[in-house]
Amino acid sequence: MKEQVLKWANILGETGLYRLLCPGSVPVFMLHRVTEGDDGVPGGLTAEQLRSYLHYLSERRYKILSMDELWQSLDEGREIPSRSVLFTIDDGFYDHHDVAAKVFDEFGFPLNFFVITGLLDQQLWPWDDQVAFALKHSQVRRADIDLPSGAIFSVNLEAQSLGKTARELREALKAGPQGELYQWLRDEFFGKLGVEFPSSIPPDYRPMSWADARSLRERGHGVYPHTRSHRILSTLSPTEKREEIRGSLERAGEELGYAPQVFAYPTGRPADYDDQDMEELRQAGFSMAFNTVPAYVRRGLDPYQLPRFSLPENTADFLQIVNRFEAVKEKLRG
Template sequence: MSFTVLMYHEFRKRGDIDATSPSTISVEQQYQDALPKVLFSYIDDFKEQMMYLKTEGYHTLTLQEIKDFYEKGTQFPEKSVLLTIDDAFQSVYQYAYPILKELQFHAVSFVVLGWLSNEREYFDPSISKVMSKQELEEMLDVVELGNHTTHLHKRYPDGTSEMQATSLQELKKDLAECGEYVTYPDVFAYPFGIYAPKDIERLAETGIKYAFTTVPGVNTASTSVLELHRDTVTLGCTLENFKTIVEKGASK
């Protein structure tokens, strides 16, 4: 049995995005960065992709089903896919959530706790702003929450991340704080997809049981649960390309 994990970040209407330049992020904690436009999806493309999954009878997996598969050998429907959306940007609430709710689909949001604001703010499509806790919690009928650190989602010019630079003690503390808020404290996504073998060892010591990468590929019973594959759905992904991604993971 195998399954594919899809990764999304941001959503925009066509015409509301300049595909040639990164999008400045706006988060609660003091951190400056920009999100590459390749990590966006046009909302009409997203709706078409979700409608394809619905029409073709795909089952949207929960994290508990993933755990049961690896821990108990529990099987799930042949056509199954895990939908993941990183960082909890406002556009998820604005655009993706209504579509998922209408189709009765399930998704996972990997949350950087320190990025969430305490108050709702106006949606501005010109920047990548993270939503409020209230908005995120209003989506819990459709979305469950995974661990994406509290304050360690930062990257350095040398290609490493704050998660890698911090001490094991601080890493444990940070992940535990995020874990108190999210639905699944022991399910993690590597910030920016950056990790090395020593990071896998350190994660295991913190109590993280499952970790998702940004390395594409199909997951099987033999895939390392601390190196689970995810396929990025990129800006302008055609329906044919989308079909290729999801169909390769459909269990035969």
């Protein structure tokens, strides 16, 4: 029944009714990994599914915005077509350049990349992926892990799936201090699970290169910082916050030859950044920052707390966001 209701709601949405009822609502979509289906990329959206979404937008003459165009609307009051969408992708893995960007290039659409500068420098790979990697390769089925917070997390892969264990452990780590998180992973977590810490970034998690990032900009895409190490800013000391924000800005500027003015918070929940982080962004020269709250961007929002929708794997869910049915639901809930 629910699927039928959604089907007819989306058919009605293609008439433009919802956009008429909710003008000025721009969906910003967030991707993470894009897979060719047999390339070993963990999770993520398939390139074929992504291509089908972009084909839909192209056929219906949607405007795929650049960051500059979004900023001109928010700051200068320029009108943006009601059929408009913006796409972002977080972290900076190789498939972002090798797969996702190529799909966008097929349609001549811009994609905006938020890169972890330490990942592109091959100094680290994201801590949440390290958690998943260690659990996947664990030689130990049960272990009590001392978390950085001082709490104990019990791993029991005999009674609980790997996926659920990884999700619960990531949530526990998000809630605690992350200043020494990468050292803890190497010294405590991998050791307790009997997994040798890799001497180099595993193939599934390898990054794009800075040369790739420069190529993306030359092709009309946007490239912006996403901190140095992907640690959650609200868990860090003032000095560490500054290093994450200004350090990633300086590193991106060195490699890309310009000063980026857009930023994305790691994890991006409202609890993952604070007023001090937003003030640091302002002082560093950033004009916009994105979180991961699933809502539409509208004029009048705080430019340092702009929301994003995760790009759905289900086409019906994608259509209700694109055609602003979700905006109508927001209005009714409000």
